[in-house]
Amino acid sequence: MTATVIYGKDLAAELRNEMKEEVTRLKENGITPGLTVILIGEDPASLSYVRGKQKASEKVGMESDLIELPESTSQAELLSLISELNNDDKVNGILVQLPLPDHIEEQEIIEAIEPSKDVDGFHPVSVGRLMTGQDTFFPCTPYGIMVMLEKAKIDVAGKHVVVIGRSNLVGKPVGQLLLNENATVTYCHSKTRELVYHTKQADIVIVAAGKAGLITDEHIKEEAVVIDVGVNRVDGKLTGDVDFDSVKQKASYITPVPKGVGPMTITMLLYNTIKAAKKTHGLI
Incomplete structure (x- = not known):
């Protein structure tokens, strides 16, 4: 079995075309x-x-x-x-x-x-609203991951998700977004013991540790979904936190680096800015 590769670059292009049409309509008003x-x-x-x-x-x-x-x-x-x-x-x-x-x-x-202009979703007001399940500006990379899962028709409800990384920019908020969608979430990080024990139980693994090649096929179970958020430069080339070549032989879905999660980050920034404009003018 070889995993289906989720190319964020392609999805980002599709979403940006939709946004361009929406901006055109807004400009007309x-x-x-x-x-x-x-x-x-x-x-x-x-x-x-x-x-x-x-x-x-x-x-x-x-x-x-x-x-x-x-x-x-x-x-x-x-x-x-x-x-x-x-x-x-x-x-x-x-x-x-x-x-x-x-x-x-x-x-x-x-x-x-x-907060009404916090399109990065980092303000404590935005974070608080995220934590309590309210409408807000979600941090762009975590939001992009959620959209990628949705567009790939990967239902997270009831799934066990292991998030590797606990940063305020990616790890913590993506875990909370998943929890808000009824996933069961486990956080792992640099102090976690027996990482393989945790990742082997996961239906979905999201890796945002900043360590090249951290996750191999030995870390995941058959047909797991693997989302690689890592961006590392090794021998002049961009690479993720996941050993793509080995993991893709075992996973059901996987994102590459580059052309994976990265393009979705800017896309969701655009989405948040359009949303802010609509909110300012009472359209939502």
């Missing part, structure tokens, strides 16, 4: 969704990410603004800028590219963004 991304410093990876976000935003017809600030930007200056954007009606979504320089307190910046 005088509404143009707008996203502003703030980038501090000149980290090449961060710059690549934000350029990708900007390009994707423009392709679906949204307003896209990238504000690039020097590494020396102070906490007070950044907070002042966020305050201005919070009060700018043309800006529906605000995204501060992480990580931030060491002299800037990341959590304070996240909490400064108006």
Whole structure:
């Protein structure tokens, strides 16, 4: 048996075409969704990410603004800028590219963004609503994973899901989203003993540990669903946390790296920004 490969790249293209049509309809009614991304410093990876976000935003017809600030930007200056954007009606979504320089307190910046413009889904208000099953902006990577499972017609209700990783960006929120959909969720992490014991019991394994080749075919049971969120560079090539070649021989579904979960992250950012614009104008 060879697993069905879930290509997030293809699904992302399909969803973005739908979003482009929706943005066109909104524009006809005088509404143009707008996203502003703030980038501090000149980290090449961060710059690549934000350029990708900007390009994707423009392709679906949204307003896209990238504000690039020097590494020396102070906490007070950044907070002042966020305050201005919070009060700018043309800006529906605000995204501060992480990580931030060491002299800037990341959590304070996240909490400064108006929750109605928190399209990253990181504000404590958004997190609280997620935890309590309310409508909110879901973090983009976890949300993308949920959409991929749904589109592949993988019903998570009653399934045992093992999430490897407990970050605030992916591990914790994806587990909560799955719990909200009636999955049984086990979290594993760097301190977990006998990882294989846990993963072998899983119907669905979501790997977001940041360790190349962590999961092999020995870690999963026959016909498990394996979602690889890891992005690692090995010998100049991008690779995930899953040994794709061995695991695909045993799994029922698997996502590749690249072209798997990654493209869905930006797609759900666009979705959240359009949703924010519609909320602002009372359309939802």
